[in-house]
Amino acid sequence: MSRSWERKVQKNQSQLNKQRKKEGKKPLSIGSSAASAEPAVETFKGRSFIFPIFLLMFIGFYISVTLRSAVYAQTGAMFWVTIACYVLLAVLFFFRRPYLSIGKEFIRSRRFTGDKSLYKVAIKAIVVKRGYVIIEQQKGGNWVFAQATNRFPTDQMSEPLRIFAANNGIPFVEK
Structure with missing residues (x-):
């Protein structure tokens, strides 16, 4: 009987918390659900800019070397796809803080x-x-x-x- 009672309490508590969330109020925490909540974590964020700059410089070097060589006439769409992928990688590393x-x-x-x-x-x-x-x-x-x-x-x-x-x-x- 004790376990079924706990399940009923948890079910009712989750329904009540959903309702309180819609109303913009703090959720209730009773008993075991309060103990299972994740402790407070303090987070500090930075910004990565050195690796994206390095990638963009590498792309510039790659473009300048390829455009000046005789091989450029043979390059197709894969050349520009490669450049786009490197630019996308640089953007990814910039926004992935x-x-x-x-x-x-x-x-x-x-x-x-x-x-x-x-x-x-x-x-x-x-x-x-x-x-x-x-x-x-x-x-x-x-x-x-x-x-x-x-x-x-x-x-x-x-x-x-x-x-x-x-x-x-x-x-x-x-x-």
């Missing part, structure tokens, strides 16, 4: 190969310099968040990282 999310026991970021998470046991230290935030891993390369290259708000990132380090027993170094 890098970020740093700070949770209760993890740090998440978008790396070149995808989104990666570092949990507190995998972090050796957090170093904050002027314009840089460096997260040193136990194993692997350091994560560097720079104001100059990726437009990260490093000044705003330092205080939440200090709190994260204090709560999880991670050395925090400020230089």
Whole structure:
């Protein structure tokens, strides 16, 4: 009887939350559904512009070399499709913003190969310099968040990282 009661409560709660959402009110959270909610995560976003600029320079070089050679007469539509694909890739990397999310026991970021998470046991230290935030891993390369290259708000990132380090027993170094 207890499980069926819990299911009824959850069903009624989800219906009520849908109704409250339509009205613009906060959803209710009772019992187990409140415990399963994801903890607050603070996210800082940057802007990638170096790699897109490099790609556009590469495209310019590729076009200038191809147009000046005798091979250009033999190139067909694939030449322009290739150029369009490189431009699309540059636009994709420009609008796909890098970020740093700070949770209760993890740090998440978008790396070149995808989104990666570092949990507190995998972090050796957090170093904050002027314009840089460096997260040193136990194993692997350091994560560097720079104001100059990726437009990260490093000044705003330092205080939440200090709190994260204090709560999880991670050395925090400020230089």
